[in-house]
Amino acid sequence: MKKTLLLTPGPTQIPADLCAALGRPIIHHRTPQFQQVLKEVQQGLQYVLGTQSDVYLLACSGTGTMEAAVCNLVSPGDKVITVEGGKFGERWTELCQVYGGDIRVVKVTWGKAAQAKQIKDLLDKEPDIKAVFVTLNETSTAVSTNIQAIAEVTRKTDAVLVVDAISGLGAMELKMDEWGADVVASASHKGFMLPPGLGFVAVNEKAFKLVERCASPRYYFDFRKSKKALAQTDTPFTPAIGIIIALAESLKKFREAGLDKMLAEYARLAQATRAAGQALGMEAFPDAECCSSALSALRVPAGVDGEKLVKIMRDTYGVTMAGGQDELKGKVVRIAHMGAIDEFDLLAGIGCLEKVLKQLGHKFAMGAGVKAAQEVLNA
Amino acid sequence: MKKTLLLTPGPTQIPADLCAALGRPIIHHRTPQFQQVLKEVQQGLQYVLGTQSDVYLLACSGTGTMEAAVCNLVSPGDKVITVEGGKFGERWTELCQVYGGDIRVVKVTWGKAAQAKQIKDLLDKEPDIKAVFVTLNETSTAVSTNIQAIAEVTRKTDAVLVVDAISGLGAMELKMDEWGADVVASASHKGFMLPPGLGFVAVNEKAFKLVERCASPRYYFDFRKSKKALAQTDTPFTPAIGIIIALAESLKKFREAGLDKMLAEYARLAQATRAAGQALGMEAFPDAECCSSALSALRVPAGVDGEKLVKIMRDTYGVTMAGGQDELKGKVVRIAHMGAIDEFDLLAGIGCLEKVLKQLGHKFAMGAGVKAAQEVLNA
Numbered sequence: 001m002k003k004t005l006l007l008t009p010g011p012t013q014i015p016a017d018l019c020a021a022l023g024r025p026i027i028h029h030r031t032p033q034f035q036q037v038l039k040e041v042q043q044g045l046q047y048v049l050g051t052q053s054d055v056y057l058l059a060c061s062g063t064g065t066m067e068a069a070v071c072n073l074v075s076p077g078d079k080v081i082t083v084e085g086g087k088f089g090e091r092w093t094e095l096c097q098v099y100g101g102d103i104r105v106v107k108v109t110w111g112k113a114a115q116a117k118q119i120k121d122l123l124d125k126e127p128d129i130k131a132v133f134v135t136l137n138e139t140s141t142a143v144s145t146n147i148q149a150i151a152e153v154t155r156k157t158d159a160v161l162v163v164d165a166i167s168g169l170g171a172m173e174l175k176m177d178e179w180g181a182d183v184v185a186s187a188s189h190k191g192f193m194l195p196p197g198l199g200f201v202a203v204n205e206k207a208f209k210l211v212e213r214c215a216s217p218r219y220y221f222d223f224r225k226s227k228k229a230l231a232q233t234d235t236p237f238t239p240a241i242g243i244i245i246a247l248a249e250s251l252k253k254f255r256e257a258g259l260d261k262m263l264a265e266y267a268r269l270a271q272a273t274r275a276a277g278q279a280l281g282m283e284a285f286p287d288a289e290c291c292s293s294a295l296s297a298l299r300v301p302a303g304v305d306g307e308k309l310v311k312i313m314r315d316t317y318g319v320t321m322a323g324g325q326d327e328l329k330g331k332v333v334r335i336a337h338m339g340a341i342d343e344f345d346l347l348a349g350i351g352c353l354e355k356v357l358k359q360l361g362h363k364f365a366m367g368a369g370v371k372a373a374q375e376v377l378n379a
Numbered sequence: 380m381k382k383t384l385l386l387t388p389g390p391t392q393i394p395a396d397l398c399a400a401l402g403r404p405i406i407h408h409r410t411p412q413f414q415q416v417l418k419e420v421q422q423g424l425q426y427v428l429g430t431q432s433d434v435y436l437l438a439c440s441g442t443g444t445m446e447a448a449v450c451n452l453v454s455p456g457d458k459v460i461t462v463e464g465g466k467f468g469e470r471w472t473e474l475c476q477v478y479g480g481d482i483r484v485v486k487v488t489w490g491k492a493a494q495a496k497q498i499k500d501l502l503d504k505e506p507d508i509k510a511v512f513v514t515l516n517e518t519s520t521a522v523s524t525n526i527q528a529i530a531e532v533t534r535k536t537d538a539v540l541v542v543d544a545i546s547g548l549g550a551m552e553l554k555m556d557e558w559g560a561d562v563v564a565s566a567s568h569k570g571f572m573l574p575p576g577l578g579f580v581a582v583n584e585k586a587f588k589l590v591e592r593c594a595s596p597r598y599y600f601d602f603r604k605s606k607k608a609l610a611q612t613d614t615p616f617t618p619a620i621g622i623i624i625a626l627a628e629s630l631k632k633f634r635e636a637g638l639d640k641m642l643a644e645y646a647r648l649a650q651a652t653r654a655a656g657q658a659l660g661m662e663a664f665p666d667a668e669c670c671s672s673a674l675s676a677l678r679v680p681a682g683v684d685g686e687k688l689v690k691i692m693r694d695t696y697g698v699t700m701a702g703g704q705d706e707l708k709g710k711v712v713r714i715a716h717m718g719a720i721d722e723f724d725l726l727a728g729i730g731c732l733e734k735v736l737k738q739l740g741h742k743f744a745m746g747a748g749v750k751a752a753q754e755v756l757n758a
């Protein structure tokens with residue numbers, strides 16, 4: 001009997017009832033029946049985002065929502081700030097380059113977070129900067145950035161704050177309206193426990209003024225078309241019907257459990273994971289003050305082949321964690337705390353990690369990781 | 380017991396075994412397990428397209444694949460031809476406008492098909508035209524265009540032939556390599572019997588030269604990134620994992636049934652539908668020589684409210700056909716012949732059509748439509 005356990009930060013495991021929703025017979029999207037679903041999803045996403053603004057549904061995965069944000073906001077020659085502290089921050093820079101942005105890059109060492117002060121200094125010097133692109137949860141490094149502090153800065157300026165919350169939304173705190181984030185992009189396959197293929201972008205009025213003036217070419221991702229369609233409870237193009245229907249179910253879970261309680265639970269899982277890592281000689285990669293609660297990146301012990309570690313867990317034992325990307329390839333193991341992943345999944349995952357670490361010759365007291373996690377989880 | 384019958388030209392009904400595939404636990408996309416699926420899907424799509432060229436998978440719905448074709452091929456100022464004989468032909472024009480194309484529009488009356496001669500005349504006059512954008516099956520009018528004849532023309536020139544085969548592929552003949560089509564765009568939710576959210580675009584070498592020279596901004600849809608990733612059996616960004624896994628199953632059905640046999644069957648259904656329409660005083664909208672075999676558009680009889688007809692069938696009886704779009708709003712009923720729709724679905728649908736036509740006061744011999752269809756189906 002081969003079972004599997006998916007602990008990656010996207011896709012995340014899909015609970016059985018959402019699997020069943022994905023397998024339902026399809027309905028046509030230009031019907032009152034589907035409009036009812038669109039309404040529920042709009043309200044549910046506004047709840048999770050903490051916003052009254054429109055949330056546009058796009059049939060694409062995460063990078064599509066990032067490109068949508070850039071091509072709707074950045075005209076050739078526009079001054080923008082991007083924050084680069086990992087692979088996904090770099091993606092903002094690459095996208096702004098493609099659309100001819102005049103970019104000020106805030107370079108952050110991997111494992112550290114950008115500070116609001118860095119953004120403030122740039123905006124003070126150049127008040128004609130149009131937009132600031134940041135990452136809530138940098139999936140490649142497990143660093144979380146203090147968006148609230150950055151929004152404190154941008155809300156006093158004309159610059160629009162654009163947040164990649166793809167792997168953060170529904171897994172860690174983000175209060176779009178209260179904090180003053182202007183554009184938030186996210187997707188279905190992280191905190192929302194669904195397959196990839198549905199993106200959503202919330203856009204407030206301040207940002208929409210930039211959208212209307214933007215000179216960059218766009219059609220499929222054109223927020224003006226999305227806004228017009230949404231006013232009629234519709235989408236401009238054929239939407240990802242199947243995932244949207246399942247998203248309505250997923251969002252019910254958020255309402256029932258209560259967002260705050262869920263976020264607190266993920267934070268507890270993150271704390272337990274870091275404790276386990278410490279007990280196994282696998283320190284958290286990020287600095288302590290910016291460790292994400294949506295996923296953990298644990299350093300692979302010296303002498304252990306990190307790629308082999310992940311491969312054996314997955315191919316021999318059916319437990320899938322993520323390895324490192326780009327400059328962290330082979331150097332970290334990444335474990336998600338989002339969606340349907342619960343404390344017992346985590347214990348199982350750490351158990352597998354210990355089993356394979358031992359096979360690969362790492363010296364530690366068997367059970368130390370699981371025990372450390374349990375101590376946090378049962379404190 | 381309320382049952383439903385979906386007869387629209389996208390989304391189309393999803394067979395129960397594909398529903399089950401969509402409801403499977405998800406796997407991570409950067410694994411050997413998923414690479415195996417990508418290989419199967421690549422081979423299966425090449426079979427259906429009749430091509431040896433790369434087929435790029437994009438997480439988007441149909442219009443996304445059309446934008447992908449345009450933003451990878453059309454640089455600002457490039458001369459292009461678009462063929463407009465319906466809503467989706469017009470979409471090519473709109474997309475080429477967005478990307479700054481210098482457009483020669485071949486305007487065709489709705490219900491008629493463009494002729495290869497029209498394209499030839501334009502290309503003879505302006506041999507520096509870069510690309511020709513056409514529609515295999517114009518979903519808004521049920522007109523099919525002779526792509527083979529147009530490809531005969533373009534293959535002797537430098538112009539690249541780009542085919543929107545979104546609602547045509549897998550439902551009607553298209554032999555990409557044999558005919559000489561250079562780019563073919565399609566999607567998951569028509570002939571392939573899956574939810575919308577997965578697009579694919581096949582690009583041959585002639586077209587790829589244009590891709591490499593293209594100056595338009597693109598990132599998520601950049602074919603250069605797709606090509607590079609595909610060479611490593613990967614996708615550049617998180618793919619629509621769930622639909623891709625189900626597509627592998629769908630493509631097995633094409634192999635098992637045999638593409639030619641399936642296409643012949645859809646043509647037979649189309650013929651039966653037109654016969655039923657004629658018996659009910661609902662002539663086919665397109666000219667006889669360009670009626671599509673992938674869907675039929677039947678004219679709503681004078682005195683009958685076409686929107687009401689579609690609404691009652693759907694909301695009272697659970698049978699969903701499509702109404703008309705744009706200038707055909709309220710004037711036609713559209714019925715698909717693709718994917719899992721079979722002859723008995725068709726009889727059921729026509730039975731429902733007759734029931735509601737009668738309720739709306741249309742005069743005809745009850746049973747005439749079903750009988751006419753049966754005569755074709757049992758000839």
